[in-house]
Amino acid sequence: MHLLLKLPRPVDCPIESQFAILPILQPAGPAGRLNSSHPKAYLTTLYHNVALCDYCMDRIKGEWFRCVYCAKDLCDECENLNPHAHDRTHFFYVFKAPVDMQIFRIVAELDNLEGSLPVLNYPVYYS
Numbered sequence: 001m002h003l004l005l006k007l008p009r010p011v012d013c014p015i016e017s018q019f020a021i022l023p024i025l026q027p028a029g030p031a032g033r034l035n036s037s038h039p040k041a042y043l044t045t046l047y048h049n050v051a052l053c054d055y056c057m058d059r060i061k062g063e064w065f066r067c068v069y070c071a072k073d074l075c076d077e078c079e080n081l082n083p084h085a086h087d088r089t090h091f092f093y094v095f096k097a098p099v100d101m102q103i104f105r106i107v108a109e110l111d112n113l114e115g116s117l118p119v120l121n122y123p124v125y126y127s
Helices: 041-045 076-081 101-107
Strands: 004-006 047-052 059-061 064-067 073-075 092-095
Touching: 059 073, 073 076
Parallel strands: none
Antiparallel strands: 004 092, 047 059, 064 073, 064 092
């Protein structure tokens, strides 16, 4: 299992962890066969039924971007529209397959009234 990160530029501090950053939240890859001439085509049918984009407030379809440091969720369209709208010292992990929401609810502390804890406890960007 791989964790996909969208890093907008080289990091100031390496991302290192003795343990898994996140538990397995997704299957090994997209269901069915991939089209080699259009490897992202499967994303047009991927719906994250319980994830809402914090900018457009629509259900997330395709790639789901979640901030590593705060509980900000973005759809592919909103993340691409203004990649600098979010804090420049933050970055996103990207879900490209259905997410096990029972595990995600625990990991992301969705029931915590004070909000989610960061996935990483240290910065990788200083400015």
